[in-house]
Amino acid sequence: xxxxxxxxxxxxxxxxxxxxxxxxxxxxxxxxxxxxxxxxxxxxxxxxxxxxxxxxxxxxxxxxxxxxxxxxxxxxxxxxxxxxxxxxxxxxxxxxxxxxxxxxxxxxxxxxxxxxxxxxxxxxxxxxxxxxxxxxxxxxxxxxxxxxxxxxxxxxxxxxxxxxxxxxxxxxxxxxxxxxxxxxxxxxxxxxxxxxxxxxxxxxxxxxxxxxxxxxxxxxxxxxxxxxxxxxxxxxxxxxxxxxxxxxxxxxxxxxxxxxxxxxxxxxxxxxxxxxxxxx
Amino acid sequence: xxxxxxxxxxxxxxxxxxxxxxxxxxxxxxxxxxxxxxxxxxxxxxxxxxxxxxxxxxxxxxxxxxxxxxxxxxxxxxxxxxxxxxxxxxxxxxxxxxxxxxxxxxxxxxxxxxxxxxxxxxxxxxxxxxxxxxxxxxxxxxxxxxxxxxxxxxxxxxxxxxxxxxxxxxxxxxxxxxxxxxxxxxxxxxxxxxxxxxxxxxxxxxxxxxxxxxxxxxxxxxxxxxxxxxxxxxxxxxxxxxxxxxxxxxxxxxxxxxxxxxxxxxxxxxxxxxxxxxxxxxxxxxxxxxxxxxxxxxxxxxxxxxxxxxx
Numbered sequence: 001x002x003x004x005x006x007x008x009x010x011x012x013x014x015x016x017x018x019x020x021x022x023x024x025x026x027x028x029x030x031x032x033x034x035x036x037x038x039x040x041x042x043x044x045x046x047x048x049x050x051x052x053x054x055x056x057x058x059x060x061x062x063x064x065x066x067x068x069x070x071x072x073x074x075x076x077x078x079x080x081x082x083x084x085x086x087x088x089x090x091x092x093x094x095x096x097x098x099x100x101x102x103x104x105x106x107x108x109x110x111x112x113x114x115x116x117x118x119x120x121x122x123x124x125x126x127x128x129x130x131x132x133x134x135x136x137x138x139x140x141x142x143x144x145x146x147x148x149x150x151x152x153x154x155x156x157x158x159x160x161x162x163x164x165x166x167x168x169x170x171x172x173x174x175x176x177x178x179x180x181x182x183x184x185x186x187x188x189x190x191x192x193x194x195x196x197x198x199x200x201x202x203x204x205x206x207x208x209x210x211x212x213x214x215x216x217x218x219x220x221x222x223x224x225x226x227x228x229x230x231x232x233x234x235x236x237x238x239x240x241x242x243x244x245x246x247x248x249x250x251x252x253x254x255x256x257x258x259x260x261x262x263x264x265x266x267x268x269x270x271x272x273x274x275x276x277x278x279x280x
Numbered sequence: 281x282x283x284x285x286x287x288x289x290x291x292x293x294x295x296x297x298x299x300x301x302x303x304x305x306x307x308x309x310x311x312x313x314x315x316x317x318x319x320x321x322x323x324x325x326x327x328x329x330x331x332x333x334x335x336x337x338x339x340x341x342x343x344x345x346x347x348x349x350x351x352x353x354x355x356x357x358x359x360x361x362x363x364x365x366x367x368x369x370x371x372x373x374x375x376x377x378x379x380x381x382x383x384x385x386x387x388x389x390x391x392x393x394x395x396x397x398x399x400x401x402x403x404x405x406x407x408x409x410x411x412x413x414x415x416x417x418x419x420x421x422x423x424x425x426x427x428x429x430x431x432x433x434x435x436x437x438x439x440x441x442x443x444x445x446x447x448x449x450x451x452x453x454x455x456x457x458x459x460x461x462x463x464x465x466x467x468x469x470x471x472x473x474x475x476x477x478x479x480x481x482x483x484x485x486x487x488x489x490x491x492x493x494x495x496x497x498x499x500x501x502x503x504x505x506x507x508x509x510x511x512x513x514x515x516x517x518x519x520x521x522x523x524x525x526x527x528x529x530x531x532x533x534x535x536x537x538x539x540x541x542x543x544x545x546x547x548x549x550x551x552x553x554x555x556x557x558x559x560x561x562x563x564x565x566x567x568x569x570x571x572x573x574x575x576x577x578x579x580x581x582x583x584x585x586x587x588x589x590x591x
Contacts, residue, residue: 127548210545210548227431244425245425
């Protein structure tokens, strides 16, 4: 894992993300077609990864499930960043009251683990993927704000911004030319590592039956459905499980690579920055 | 002292706000409790009966009246009865709590038992095979979800080898697999944290001065570095205890362990609102309380970064 050039990771992740959105469109085998005669078959040429207890094609289900497991985690982190980053910039630039208000608000959100919040939301709104996304946004936006705020404050105290302000730059041009280049790398790293975590969250909640609901081929939900077949037909659980592990590993390593590459100058010896410590 | 009282006040405020929100959301949410209750009794439901039950529960009153009633009974520790079993919700949760507590304690012991030696060792002997091994464990721990690890352990230790029971609870043997699963999952994060914070405090410039004064390497390591390395570990402990509670939910469902987690998941699927409400409030209070405690601990250890005037 040491010597592989970063480009290969980039290509793999790129292919993977494109594949998630293209494959379900082109793959003609439906993930929902039930065929009782074909049930519980092992891997073969017709059914690459075998069929599940209702005779549905597992390979097709995994491909379509990627859109749920990975797609939804990408979406939720995207929205989170969309809320958290501007809030952080605002707090960092304005300072004083705005800063205090936002950070106080954030403390309240930070106190709550995302899993519990997702649990409570599904208690209130009924089980579903939407709750998980809502919970992720609620809990995570403040971490982006904290991160961005810290860097923004640093940048704002620098000479470049001072000179630029003396020359009459507006708020937006300072954000555009001074702040956004400074935060882009950090936010990207945080996003990449978070996507993997949210994926696991979605899969876990679906597994205990509070996320995606059965006919949907979400990976955790697939595992939940085939729980009873662990003994006789382990391939029902093996392939979705493998998909989850490989994908989150991919995002984890991608996050690590991004970090090494983009944040090289900021820390030589340290493995973990303070912003990582928000997690547990 | 001032900081402490301020935090206690904000703690109470926080609990109040969140419990009110949870009340509002649950009382406004779709689904009719009356139907749930009558369905649990397994009789054919008539409109009259529904109306009767709604009247008994005070569901026909306006929301603000319900709220006042709810706060009143809340303060009297009368936290409602389960729609399904008709038992007090608080009692149900309290009965399930010891099992969850023992599971969390077990997981915590496993996590620390794995993470502390591995983290410290891999920080001191950087670049050795133990270090790479610890790294591998922490990477795979971060990408394998707990429930999958649990399923794997069930298959391996319970089904194939038959060493431990896979389901249920009661004896210590039942506790082994769940706490092992949860603990190993948790340890991946702590290995990294302990390693990096140990490395960080080893690079502290003040240590040069300490060693120039002739203090032995061993004492520096355990007296200075280790103490300083504990700060970040303690400060995430509060957060991680609450995420441990989240972790127990999944593990309890996987292993069919009758704790708070499986109770609450059952209640959610059955829409047993009083139990959910009770759980919500206890959870919010618990999570914020743990955070309060971990702050106090940090201050007592003289490592605090909270409050004015320093430690």
